[in-house]
Amino acid sequence: MQRRLIIVLLVCALTSIFALVGCSNTTKDSSGDEKQVTLTVWGDQENQSKAEPAFNKINKLFMEKHPNIKIDYQYSGTHQTIDTAVRSNSLPDLFYVQGNKTPMMELYVNSGALLPLDDYNLDVSRYSEEAISYATVGDSLYSSLPAFMDSQLIYYNKDIFKKYGISEPKTFEEFIGIFDSLKENGVKPMSMPGKDEWGRPWLAFSLASALANDSLTNLANGEGDFSDPNMVKTFQTIHDFANNDYFSKNFITTDTSGAQLSFTNGDVAMMADGTWNHPTYTSTMSNLGSFYIPGIDGEKVAPLSLSNYTTYAVSAKTEHPKEAVEYLKFLSSKEAQQIAAEEIVGVIPTLDDITPSEDVIELTKYDSFGHNILTVLSDVSTDKVALNDIFMREVIPGLLTNELSGDEAAKLLNDALAKTK
Structure with missing residues (x-):
């Protein structure tokens, strides 16, 4: 009798644990299906001190707007870590890129590491030819669009x-x-x-x-x-x-x-x-x-040297391409870019609809x-x-x-x- 009681208690305990785990990793989207995902994002480690206040706000707002997507934002992105991850097929879902400022993004594309974005309807109407070219390899778009510059x-x-x-x-x-x-x-x-x-x-x-x-x-x-x-x-x-x-x-x-x-x-x-x-x-x-x-x-x-503060690419191996692209769309939005303009010291907007900070x-x-x-x-x-x-x-x-x-x-x-x- 005592042994049966212990087994029952163990089963109840395990059931409770599984229920808690399920609650912590899933939520219901608008269709009623349980579908919460976590996206791992590698930010620019070199510019962490400058970018962190902005991305704390950007990521929080994005997750409020997309309760089914959790952003695990890590300042792990360096030239070395990204190159190593490309070679070892271990990229995170998203990571920052420098567009056509360096040959690296093209090399990543040629190696099959990046997800082409042409089928995801990113709105490029606010951007100049230079900004679109920055994010393009060949005839395809591969990153979110730049809204800031260095000079x-x-x-x-x-x-x-x-x-x-x-x-x-x-x-x-x-x-x-x-x-x-x-x-x-x-x-x-x-x-x-x-x-x-x-x-x-x-x-x-x-x-x-x-x-x-x-x-x-x-x-x-x-x-x-x-x-x-x-x-x-x-x-x-x-x-x-x-x-x-x-x-x-x-x-x-x-x-x-x-x-x-x-x-x-x-x-x-x-x-x-x-x-x-x-x-x-x-x-x-x-x-x-x-x-x-x-x-x-x-x-x-x-x-003109376009800035990579808000330019990110999606790994071709991500298990959540739709959700990852939603993050890119948000980074390319006026709302997210205005936060960056206000929070990143010294950043200069290239878009007329972004108000620069007084400094x-x-x-x-x-x-x-x-x-x-x-x-x-x-x-x-x-x-x-x-x-x-x-x-x-x-x-x-x-x-x-x-x-x-x-x-x-x-x-x-x-x-x-x-x-x-």
Whole structure:
């Protein structure tokens, strides 16, 4: 009798446990079927501190709108972990991607790792051709759409400008005149991190969009070359700045942190940098100003580099493609993007219907978007000839050390371009 009682109690206990498990993992959707799923999402680990407040709100709101979908959001996404997961067929349901900014998404597609989205009716009507191209490989869409950008521009010390009667330039000639005026008054015009491969090219990025955007368009379309006079002028300007002693003292051996410190301390008047560093400057300077370099005709062209804050792809092996795509649709919605605009410090919207936060309004004072020269160089490169590497590791250092003139820099890139044909 005692043994029977124990068995009955065990059965009741197990029944209760199974019932609790069932309740914790399932819910009823509108059709009455039990169908709750959990999606594992890998966020951008490198940008966790910036993105986490936004995604806490975005994920909470998404789950409120979709009670049958639970988001298990993990900041596990790095280049290495994603590459390893692609090779080992162990991707999560969704993970962040950088679109056409790097060749990686195309490689993932070619390996069969990503789910094509053409049959899921994502609304792309709010987006530019550049944004759609960012998320596209071949003729198919593979990620949610980008709504934010990074760019490069000139930061300046308002107090120094005011002291010497200098205003933000309206033309390229006025921009050049600022350097002459500052040097005449004994002020170093610009801080330059000549030691850092990924710190020293931002002036070149800004100049290329301001002076040679049409040339970059031709190159992106498989036309023209680097001998275009405006492209040569871009390179020659950097050479001349270095030759005329416009850069900070000992800039060749200065890293990015040192260059930034020199600028924020007031030792120099300007610094070319990325908009992603805007919070660094605003937190240490009350006299910060900024402007995009005007072209010959005065148009202020912002080098466009679309941001991956809200761009995610779906694993081809996910067991829940419909639910995963619902998450992508939400990330591409105005509602989610407005949260990101308000919560991610320094992020710049590219869509007119997204209101920028007050801290970045000054960074939206451009007339149009221009090409990112590095993206164009990457697009025209091949497996054997990497023009982007030549630009970063040979052209920029050569111009800064006066080992290359503008014409010589153009010839170096043209010789490499010929080998890609």
